[in-house]
Amino acid sequence: MPKETFFNLPEKKRRRIIKSAEEEFAAYPFRQASVARIIKRSGIASGSFYQYFRDKFDLYEYITESFFDMKLRRLAPLISAERDRSFFDTFKDLYAESLKLARENPRLEAISGHLYRDKELLSRQLYGIESRALGFYREMLKRGIRQGDLKKDIDIEFTSYILFKLGASVNEYIMERTSLKNWDMKIVDRMIDFMEDGIGKKGDIITVVNKNRR
Amino acid sequence: MPKETFFNLPEKKRRRIIKSAEEEFAAYPFRQASVARIIKRSGIASGSFYQYFRDKFDLYEYITESFFDMKLRRLAPLISAERDRSFFDTFKDLYAESLKLARENPRLEAISGHLYRDKELLSRQLYGIESRALGFYREMLKRGIRQGDLKKDIDIEFTSYILFKLGASVNEYIMERTSLKNWDMKIVDRMIDFMEDGIGKKGDIITVVNKNRR
DNA sequence: GTTTCATATGAATACTGTTTCATATTATAT
């Protein structure tokens, strides 16, 4: 947490500092990001920086935590049990929303892109992002099985890990390409098809649709 | 490429240097790996280091390239067209072999683990590891479709990317856990099931097995 | 024994990095 001094600052100055920091952390992973450059860009003295923040990580943590908080606030309503959507539809909703969020905040998205590639950072307790996300997927999978949307013999531990990583990869895939109209969601659909049915060609199949499928 | 001086060295010394370097690059990603520590551990003078290698990257490149060369030599026979194995069986063979390789060379495996997380390093021409691997998956997919093992409407570009990332993730998953007997291959089977059929529960299905399926 | 060549050495160089600290400035309260 930044020091009180930082929060006492006039908003304009505070915003300028945060913006400079976001730019820096978007351009470079944490370790390569330079306090010196953040200072230069935001036009404050190096001494001041340490009046506002304990150290580089303090600022980094503040920025990323804020972003994840916002993300969680936006995604939480989508998994509410009352919505009565199938596992895969919920998954799609979550994806649509988090892609929208990413497009609205490309800087923050770039920052968390770096974060996801940094093992050491990922496992620092305060975040526990990886384990939080895994827990989240685990619960979704359990519900999916209860609802009859998923095979009931899947390895939850393994599958939650795979979905977590798959999600990050698809995100990267989309972010690295320019966005044409509706293109993002086409990719998401492809991923969900992949998750749901795989890529294997079955024999010639006659399917008797399960009645209570949502 | 290391300088000639390096290759003129007595084998024992050469091996000691390489071992120290491997330990360093296994413990730290490239940028954090320290030439000073490699020097200390291998007991050579800092000046000598630069008699042997152009710079830190020269040594790093030498180590990683050697590893990938070996890997390729071991995997290449498995994709020979004469083997007449299905797409998924080939995939499994490749996985089994590269896991064996990883278990035999944990240090080298750790090094390439770091490498896969480093975007900048991954895209340096000399490697082009990512694009090489993607090309490899692309060809496998095309053949899988020709053989009738895969759905014919898959997006090859997207799917090869996904398989590449999925492979790396599963590798990580396995490497992070202690190896019980046959446990590795159980995980690989799970991944292949996931790839082939997905996790979605179909309706009650009657399958008419396709006769020319291998 | 002397010359020649390859190799070995570690102090010195030339950074870039974060963080501290004593001091100056400004704002607030009395």
Add this chain to the structure above:
DNA sequence: ATATAATATGAAACAGTATTCATATGAAAC
């Protein structure tokens, strides 16, 4: 107007980093 507290400042300290270079050592050649 004075005292007190909060904030601003940039030089300096400190801890690294990779790399260079002049010199020393050792081995082989003549």
